[in-house]
Structure formats: structure tokens, C-alpha cells
Amino acid sequence: AQKITQTQPGMFVQEKEAVTLDCTYDTSDQSYGLFWYKQPSSGEMIFLIYQGSYDEQNATEGRYSLNFQKARKSANLVISASQLGDSAMYFCAMREGRSGNNRLAFGKGNQVVVIP
């Protein structure tokens, strides 16, 4: 069964607007972590933001915030004030349990294109 679901089609976003990328996850563990990565056309994967399952507040990192709704098992990424450099693929990932080897399950990604 798919552990991370990202189903939005490619998105076009106007520069300076906010965009929300959906991510739902499936786990029976109580302790887990959720990650978002950005992959520009150059190919490198860039870590953006992390949310732990026991964190009481939604994570924020600059223009990135994570809308964490535990009961719904969703961890949506919000990018505020989009910039042209935000055009990229975005991947949601989950680490389950207290595994020390830090294995991640990735979603299939969301394509975002920011237009001027």
C-alpha cells in the first residue's frame, strides 16, 4: 500500500502568490516524521522542512510552512509569496517509528511552475 500520496496534477502559480501542496500519509506508528524536499530541474534534492508526529506546533522555515493535521493524516506544504526559483518538483516523505536507520518513503511528487 502506498504510504505517501501526492495526487495533485502539475500546478501553475502566479509569482508572489501562495501555493499549497497536498500530502497524505498512511502509518500505524505513533512516532514518525514527515519531510518535504524540493528538486529543481538541475536534479539535486533539497531538504525544506520537517514535522515530527509529536510536535505540537506546525513547522515553519522561512517561506515554507507545514499544515500538519494528524487526525486526517495530512502534511500539506505551504509556500508563501512564490518566487520564480520555486519552480521545481516537490516530494513529501515519511520516516516511520523510531528506526535508527532513517529509512524514508517518498511520494510521487508535485510539479510546480511559477509564472511571472
Add this chain to the structure above:
Amino acid sequence: DVKVTQSSRYLVKRTGEKVFLECVQDMDHENMFWYRQDPGLGLRLIYFSYDVKMKEKGDIPEGYSVSREKKERFSLILESASTNQTSMYLCASSRTSGRLYEQYFGPGTRLTVT
């Protein structure tokens, strides 16, 4: 600055060849990972290693093997390359302890098997 490097950005090999993809990290991380990335499929884990000489299969290990003789180096081996192994290969590393311990990725190797 943390760094994960991969031996090649682009590689073209023939069907049946033995292919080595090398990954080196300079962060003294315990864990290292090999993924392949295909359009519409996201990243899929091939193998990972949590210590020198230790390895575990990921979701798609068939047709691949790995080697970790030194902590900083993790090699992916295609024993007999096939056209369906044409893909982008990404290496990553991470710590074992700590709250966050995100994975750091290399730049990727785009492998074409003809």
C-alpha cells in the same frame, strides 16, 4: 558545508555490462541510501546501509547489489545492466541519532543503458 558526491552525472552503458555507481559523503554519517527516480514514480529505495559492511534491501533490489567497505563510501552495482535500468540514481546519507536527521542527497547520476 555538508557534501554527498556521486562519481558521474551522466553515464552511458551497454546491455550486459557491469556498472559501478560510487557515492561518497564527508559528514561521517552512519546511514547511506541508493534510490532510483523515474517519471511518475517518485523515488524508490534500492538498498541502504546502516554501517560498514551492513546492508539491507529496499523496495526494488532486484538486479542490483551494493558494497560498503568504508564508512564514507557506498557503491551501487548493476551486475548485468539492462535497458529497464535506465534511470536517475540518487545517493543519500543521514545520521542515526538526533531528532531530525534528514537525508542529504548527491547530485544524481543519469544512467542510460543501450
